[in-house]
Amino acid sequence: MAIHSTAIVDSKAELDSTVEVGAYSIIGPHVKIASGTKIASHVVIEGHTTIGQDNEFFQFSSIGAAAQDKKYAGEATRLEIGDRNIIREFCTFNVGTVQDVGVTRLGNDNWIMAYVHIAHDCQVGNHTIFANNAALAGHVHIGDWVIMGGFSNTHQFCKIGAHAMVGMSTSLTQDVPPFVILNGNPAAVHGINVEGLKRRGFSKEQISAIRQAYKTLYKSGLTLEEAKLALDNEVDNLSLELASQVKLFREFLDSSTRGILR
DSSP states (O other): OEEOTTOEEOTTOEEOTTOEEOTTOEEOTTOEEOTTOEEOTTOEEOSEEEEOSSOEEOTTOEEEEOOSOTTOOSOOOEEEEOSSOEEOTTOEEEOOOTTTTSEEEEOSSOEEOTTOEEOTTOEEOSSOEEOTTOEEOTTOEEOTTOEEOTTOEEOTTOEEOTTOEEOTTOEEOSBBOTTEEEETTTTEEEEEOHHHHHHTTOOHHHHHHHHHHHHHHHTSOOOHHHHHHHHHHHHHTSOHHHHHHHHHHHHHHHHOSSOBOO
């Protein structure tokens, strides 16, 4: 185990023998870190935090600190981080609260740039990109492959669907369906994330079906309930391959609790 002589690792912490810990970093007693993970200098990892394999933490991040919630009273809530994540400088990830599921989660293969904040009880999926200074308030849910632009910020309890792309300096106060592109303050939707879908191997037919679903919701003049019925009809008239994408779009509308950005 490559632990710098100036690092402080609590004797109760569980670190795989391949974990590297840089100068002046601090690892608390309830931390578990799996193989291949690298911790740079001046990183603090505390709380009931579990970290998977092959992650890389750059200097000056604070990982697993107490939830920034006045109701938090020191309960043994958790932070869980998956595999192969890159966490750049000055990031802050907090543990969950008992008022929600009690755990903050970051999945696998995420690229988290400098100064990103992930608050208590956030649930972040896989393959996301958070540009510098993107911030999530508590209880936010982020789907797979979402891109958060620099200085974007998201209100507590919001949900952002898979493959959505949020432009820089965007302020979000409502839920964002899968596949869409949006930006601004107040935020406005500007179409679907065509380029991102192409890069991820979506076929022309799949993208066409997603585009039609987007038009049904945003361009048809239908009320939300009318658009839901129309989307149900689209799902029924598509092949299984194409219907699965529209179904993801449609089901998100029922999961929304803060209302859809529209």
